[in-house]
Amino acid sequence: VTFHGNISSESQRNQDLGMMENRFLLTARSIKEWTPKKIKKDVKNVVVIMGDPSLKDIIKPDAVFDSDDFDTIDKLKIGLSKLDKYKFSYLNNHNTLVTDLQRLQGKIDFVFNLCDEGFDNDAVKELHVPALIEVVKIPYSGSNPQTLAYCYDKSLIRGIATEIGVPVADAFIITADINLFELNIPFPVIAKPNFGDSSFGITQKNVAYTIEELADAIVRIRSQFGYTKPILVEEFLTGAELSVGIIGNMQNYTVLPIIEEDFSELEEGLPKICGYEAKWLPDSPYMKALKSIPASIPSSTQEELTNHSLKLFERLNCRDYCRFD
Structure with missing residues (x-):
């Protein structure tokens, strides 16, 4: 502390100035270590969209989320929580998904789309999720609705592959009006639902070495999995997968x-x-x-x-x- 002197004052209106009549001039200096200015980290707000565990999912063996599913989800959340530059929240209620996305518009930076179950856990509606995200204009991970629609159709992908010079196994489509026994089919073959993913409807019994086995496979796909759309019958390749x-x-x-x-x-x-x-x-x-x-x-x-x-x-x-x- 340094004393610099004092200043005396008089009132021009003959008033009592009290303590203000005599003022002391002091300066003081505090010596302490310099600390850097705290800068707030640039944290990104990310929403993770997932399947709805409260709804039926026909792809899963018992049509419901089981302990393995919930264990996987828990491990995912633990892993994401370790990313310190991101704040994650989760949406898995598909009944409110539309309004939830509208509510979050302008409040989040990115959507991590992990909903491969599809909207309402319907694989046909997998493309609906990115479509909804695009409506509210939020950046998101993964392919767009058109790409997902393409990839759901095996026959369409085969045609595109052939067009650009990518080889595919020989195949043909079976619809309800086709008589298998009138076809000249080189065996062995494998029957698959033309529309779908996650190997839905594809089991060891889909591999056929005779026309009778192929007919049984097609009936089984339709009855066991409730699939009514065209069936793709492909040459069964025995090489490495x-x-x-x-x-x-x-x-x-x-x-x-x-x-x-x-x-x-x-x-x-x-x-x-x-x-x-x-x-x-x-x-x-x-x-x-x-x-x-x-x-x-x-x-x-x-x-x-x-x-x-x-x-x-x-x-x-x-x-x-x-x-x-």
């Missing part, structure tokens, strides 16, 4: 290491497919035996598969991530 994953976009993408399904521990006599049983039925011989491993293929084959996948990735206008089997 491979998956090519891509992350990013055409301007900046990463092709992931190619994955191969390992059938070495599968019971002898079972067809080598990775279908509904391998993905959804824990007690099936497929889920118990199959595992995914790095593909053991020549570099030339790897390059060819990568080029084919990138062609489709671009033509279908895929965005952010995709996988080609």
